[in-house]
Amino acid sequence: MSENVLDDLLRKNGLKVTKGRKEVLKLMEEKKDLPMKAEQVYDLIPRSVCASLSTVYRILNQLSEKGLLKSMLYQNGIMYYQYDSGEHRHYIVCSKCGKVAALENCPMDAFDNYIRKDTGFDITGHIFELTGICPDCKEHAESRE
């Protein structure tokens, strides 16, 4: 995605175009399949562009509020951020090596109606956190760890 598109994306959402916001958004777009925590983002950005972790937090939260990023709190108590391409997706994370794979479909979609009938609730959202062992780790289970 070109620089200009990202700039426009920022402007369109009422955010001033600054070095920091551009860099964070570009990075998140490049890594769109990888949920990242603030510290990882901070480490991947030159100090000349953004010198403080708190600014990274501020930028990530602004982008999330505007819907450019999704954020979710993992069970380890750390917030992960991810570029929101608009598609509704879930990921599975390998408990051993941390590898991430995307699910093609959201298993929940098929159950919206079922749950409405079962409980009478209208579903407004869901969070899904999957853990598993990836094929590589399964294969090397005996040699590693």
Place this chain on the structure above:
Amino acid sequence: MSENVLDDLLRKNGLKVTKGRKEVLKLMEEKKDLPMKAEQVYDLIPRSVCASLSTVYRILNQLSEKGLLKSMLYQNGIMYYQYDSGEHRHYIVCSKCGKVAALENCPMDAFDNYIRKDTGFDITGHIFELTGICPDCKEHAESRE
């Protein structure tokens, strides 16, 4: 569930039977359909039985380690604990009034195989957080809020 059964449950799991542990486990068993945070548990227990919040945390964590309770970190950053009757269950929480309803089945079960084929991962666990609007709140949407 009688006092003795709870005592046995504690002993069987290598935990000394103390006033605090008994009371917490009893309470959690009574409210088995309601995920509760440490502070709520603390508020529902007489100070004479357990005087400090940190002890409640310690007890809740011990019971969780032994598998007597389930714990999950909600998106609001607060840990909720719940009696683990052994059944695998998910709950939906009303965003307006906080009412909790249990799902009869786990939607994920049907998808284990699908996900294995899709990603090659063996699934070792999943966290599910549903939010929605309960029938009551839906009905009173216009009068309240």
Place this chain on the structure above:
DNA sequence: GTGGATGCAAACCATTTGCACGCCA
């Protein structure tokens, strides 16, 4: 009696915030 359990206060740690300075529109 003794080792684990508890109470209290201090520590933790990811995240947020206050304030002074600096930069984009």
Place this chain on the structure above:
DNA sequence: TGGCGTGCAAATGGTTTGCATCCAC
């Protein structure tokens, strides 16, 4: 130029921990 953005350090808040005391076994 004026107001928003940023850096730094201090605050926050749920949770954990160190240590002295107390209780279950």
